[in-house]
Amino acid sequence: MTTRFGQRIQASPHYPRWVLVACLSGMAASSFTITILAVSLKAIADDLDSTPEIVAWVITGPMLIQALSLPVLGKLGDLYGHRRVYLIGFALASVFALATAAAWSAGSLIGIRVVGQLMGTATWPASTALLFHVYPPNERVRAMGWVSLVTAGAPVFGLAIGGLMVDTLGWRPLFLIQGGLSLAALALATVVLRETSRQQKVRFDIAGAVTIAIAASAFTFAVNRLPTWGITHPAVFGPALVVPFAIAAFMRAERRAKHPLIPLEFFRRRNFALPMVAQAFAQFAYMGGFIISPLLLLQVFGYSATATSFLTMLRPISFSMASPVGGAIATRIGERTMVIVGMAGLVVSMASFSVGAAYESIPFIGGGLVIAGLAFGIFQPSISAIVGNSVDEHSFGIASSATSMTSSIGAVAGVSVLTAFTADSNSAEVFYDGYALGGVAAAIAFVATFFVQGRRAAARARGDRIS
Numbered sequence: 001m002t003t004r005f006g007q008r009i010q011a012s013p014h015y016p017r018w019v020l021v022a023c024l025s026g027m028a029a030s031s032f033t034i035t036i037l038a039v040s041l042k043a044i045a046d047d048l049d050s051t052p053e054i055v056a057w058v059i060t061g062p063m064l065i066q067a068l069s070l071p072v073l074g075k076l077g078d079l080y081g082h083r084r085v086y087l088i089g090f091a092l093a094s095v096f097a098l099a100t101a102a103a104w105s106a107g108s109l110i111g112i113r114v115v116g117q118l119m120g121t122a123t124w125p126a127s128t129a130l131l132f133h134v135y136p137p138n139e140r141v142r143a144m145g146w147v148s149l150v151t152a153g154a155p156v157f158g159l160a161i162g163g164l165m166v167d168t169l170g171w172r173p174l175f176l177i178q179g180g181l182s183l184a185a186l187a188l189a190t191v192v193l194r195e196t197s198r199q200q201k202v203r204f205d206i207a208g209a210v211t212i213a214i215a216a217s218a219f220t221f222a223v224n225r226l227p228t229w230g231i232t233h234p235a236v237f238g239p240a241l242v243v244p245f246a247i248a249a250f251m252r253a254e255r256r257a258k259h260p261l262i263p264l265e266f267f268r269r270r271n272f273a274l275p276m277v278a279q280a281f282a283q284f285a286y287m288g289g290f291i292i293s294p295l296l297l298l299q300v301f302g303y304s305a306t307a308t309s310f311l312t313m314l315r316p317i318s319f320s321m322a323s324p325v326g327g328a329i330a331t332r333i334g335e336r337t338m339v340i341v342g343m344a345g346l347v348v349s350m351a352s353f354s355v356g357a358a359y360e361s362i363p364f365i366g367g368g369l370v371i372a373g374l375a376f377g378i379f380q381p382s383i384s385a386i387v388g389n390s391v392d393e394h395s396f397g398i399a400s401s402a403t404s405m406t407s408s409i410g411a412v413a414g415v416s417v418l419t420a421f422t423a424d425s426n427s428a429e430v431f432y433d434g435y436a437l438g439g440v441a442a443a444i445a446f447v448a449t450f451f452v453q454g455r456r457a458a459a460r461a462r463g464d465r466i467s
Contacts, residue, residue: 009192016134020143022192023127024150025185026090030097030120032154033178040171042298043305047170050106056419057110059291060224062117063412068217069118070408072209074125074401075261078394079204082126082133083195089122090186096120098179101172125401128388132396133196137389141335144381145327149320197394207253208261215246216405223413227420262398271390274452275383276403278339280410281445282346285438286376288414289353290315292422293365296357296431299422314366315373322377335382336454342379343446345371350439357432368435379449386452414438 009018041052048055077085096116103109127147135143165173218239225236254260266272294312297303303311330338349372356364384403391399418434 015194016131016143018192019130019134019194020146022185022189023131024146025188026086026123026182027127027147028150028154029178029181029185030090030093030123031151032181033174040305044109044171045106048103048106048109054106055109056415057106058113060412060415061110061114063408063415064217064220064224065114065118066121066404066408068213068220069121070125070401070405071212071216071261071398073122074129074397074399074404075204075209076122077126077129077196077397081195081197082129082397083193085122086126086130086193087186087190089119089126090182090189093117093120093123094179094182094186097175097182100175101179103172124404125397128384128400129196129396130193132388132400133393137385138331140388141330141381141385142324142327144384145324145330147384148323148327148377148380203259205253205257205259205261208250208257211246211250211253212261215243215250216409218242218246220409220412223409224416227417262402263395266391266395266399266402269390270451270453271386272399272402274448275339275387276406278343278445278448278452279383279403280406280413281441281448282343282376282379283407283410284414284417285346285350285442285445286372286414287411288418288441289350289368289372289435289438291415292418292431292434293353293369295419295422296365296428299426300360300428300431301362311362311366312369314369318370318373319377320373322374323381326378327381330382330385334454335386336449336452338382339379339386339449339452340446342375342377342382343442343449345375345378346442347439347446349375350435350442353435354432354439357428357435360428410441414441 009015012018041055041058044050044058045052045055073085073089093116096112096119100109100112100116103112128144131143131147132140165171222236222239222243225233226240229236231237231240251264254262254264290312294308297308297311298305326338326342349368352364352368352371355361356366356368384400387399387403388396418438421434421437422431
């Protein structure tokens with residue numbers, strides 16, 4: 001039920017800005033602990049009498065469940081209203097954020113984080129859809145720029161207080177802070193957000209949801225465990241074997257469904273499919289390179305957790321600075337150009353990391369962090385807007401979630417593969433090989449972006465297909 005204050009906000013000509021503030025508040029609260037986990041694995045492992053390799057599942061486990069659940073949660077918002085999905089998901093995620101502080105073992109920590117991420121994942125496609133409903137197509141990239149700023153800037157806050165807090169008070173207070181911020185953001189969203197239109201007499205595509213979930217979970221699990229267990233291990237070979245059959249079953253289900261989860265016709269649109277390919281490989285390089293950088297600083301250069309935290313802040317700071325600028329420039333010169341420039345920067349960042357590892361040079365490692373952040377800040381708002389603009393308003397949720405799913409898969413692959421390369425190594429040469437592999441993935445993403453359509457060509461294509 002909307003309060004009088006909420007009614008005044010919703011009637012205001014500045015209502016889109018209120019929606020942006022409400023969504024950004026939720027994103028900030030839910031994401032500020034992400035980066036500090038990467039530099040606190042050893043401290044958490046010591047506290048819970050475990051190992052960094054096991055505790056790393058507090059990062060990869062939520063990524064796996066996110067990849068599994070995104071299409072379902074995005075579609076639920078399209079069908080039943082994005083405000084409803086956002087508020088329910090965020091409320092439960094806030095409870096689990098508080099519960100994280102009470103984890104008594106590595107297993108309980110991983111379990112709480114995974115369930116909390118499942119709830120929190122509902123807010124991401126819902127937030128994008130809510131913003132796309134109140135911003136016109138030519139302004140969406142600017143809004144996405146602010147989204148990228150907050151999702152990058154919030155981890156800076158986490159790092160700024162987290163490194164010192166972990167060294168002095170431990171890691172648990174971080175999640176008490178997160179829970180409190182989440183509850184405050186939830187209260188704001190309850191007042192501000194207006195429900196989106198629902199699709200009437202549309203049945204949820206259960207067969208499509210089940211088959212894509214099987215394909216995504218089998219693939220991400222196999223990729224996650226491949227570097228550690230090898231392809232011949234039954235727990236790797238089995239899921240890998242399932243993937244092509246699950247994809248075939250998904251395609252068959254979508255062809256037969258009256259209201260498919262993801263219409264296969266979407267994948268024939270350049271500006272829907274190609275950005276997802278680029279995102280997957282870019283995230284492999286970006287997240288994989290970022291996760292191993294603290295390990296390099298801690299294990300090879302001998303830095304403390306506090307020093308590593310402050311140096312690692314270079315990436316999210318540069319990301320947050322570049323994102324609103326990238327979104328604003330894209331409204332003038334086009335999203336495609338910004339994506340190409342950003343992907344080129346990501347390739348350069350991997351080269352800088354490789355040089356830094358080869359010569360044990362802090363300036364090159366720092367340069368890689370800065371360039372990677374700038375690159376992602378430049379292209380992330382544009383790539384989100386390109387995908388959103390490729391579909392009609394009734395599919396904003398599933399378009400956003402499909403892109404996020406491929407991003408999560410790429411991130412899981414990058415974190416899993418590169419961490420397995422370097423987790424227990426004190427050799428700079430091993431880190432060089434990891435960054436080089438990230439550079440190959442970044443180069444593939446760069447090539448894929450050249451085939452994305454520009455704004456005018458995409459508008460003509462939308463006119464042919466979307467009323």
